[in-house]
Amino acid sequence: MAETRFQDLSPADRRDALEVAEQSCSYRALLLEKDIWVVAALGTLFEAPFAQDLTFKGGTSLSKVYGAIRRFSEDVDITYDIRAFAPDLVSGAGDEALPPSRSQEKCWTQTIRARLTKWVRDTACPSVVEGLAAAGFAAQVHPCKERLYIRYETLFDDSSFIHPQAMVEFGARSTGEPRLPQPVVCDAAACLPHLVFPKAHPTAMLAERTFWEKATAIHVFCRQKRHRGERLSRHWHDLVRLDEAGIVAKALADHPLALSVARHKSKFFSEKDACGVRINYKAAVSGELQLVPSGPAYGVLADDYARMLDSGMLLNESEPFDVLMDRCALIEARANRTDSAIETT
Secondary structure: OEEEHHHHOOOOHHHHHHHHHHHHOOOOOHHHHHHHHHHHHHHHHHOOHHHEEEEOOOHHHHOOOOOEEEEOOOOOOEEHHHHHHHHHHOOOOOOOOOOOHHHHHHHHHHHHHHHHHHHHHHHHHHHHHHHHHOOOOOOOEEEEEEEEEEEEOOOOOOOOOOEEEEEEEEOOOOOOEEEOOOOOEEOOOOOOOOOEEEEEEEEOOOOHHHHHHHHHHHHHHHHOOOOOOOOOOOOHHHHHHHHHHHHHHOOOHOHHHHHHOOOHHHOOOOOEEEOOOOHHHHHOOOOOOOOOOOOOOHHHHHHHHHHHHHHHHHHOOOOOOOHHHHHHHHHEEEEOOOHHOOOOO
């Protein structure tokens, strides 16, 4: 008997199937629906002619590839290896492909952004449109600078927090390494074994590097004392889940990797703190990491966390915000131990 693809069902049958899956899965039906679109988009990208130069990274990779975080991650972060994307710029720049000066960094950034906007519009977008159509998915796909927006007709009532579109954000200012090929499946697949769901076979960034990228981004938020934090509290949640998965211990023990992230961010993501002083990423990964904000920024994150809980994006990982911050403070303390903050336990 031929297997039935989920996308070949009628809209009513697709809705009914996901409502059945909701009873045995931990996700709400509309989140299972969006997850299918995320995996379908990821699958088309990593079947494209340029797939060998792409790396899947970010929170969605932690969820879909490593199973390290247990929350719904709705967007896809992709890095196009800078060595393949801009070989003329990185010639002679070393293994990490970093610009030799601040003026070169600005030149590289401007050039890459312009090229990436054109590539997303002229190459990535048509490839995704063709791939989704060939797989039986009808969607409106449109490029906007370095992003692709894949808007679909939802089977359920819309939510103010969960939008019926998948967003793919591209970057091309790093190598994406270290990385490994990893399989990705839809969350609904295990609950509906009689149906065939999209799959993807991306090359994914190692979770240890993703930890350091998130930790340094959180450090910037704390030092800038930001008053806005919409959809940002998920990063603190991710750190705690990464710690539970044993990934934080591995990341803290790999100080060369931490320094590599610091060097990259110093070149391409230079930021200033609330007093206008340039943030020292090397210091952040070598004993001065801040993971818990103070002042109004703490309340801003608390409000955002409450909205995330209400949306159903978290599974059963719903500790109070203050507890979450206490656990991040413990990670901060471990990261800031002496001897270059190397983990020893």
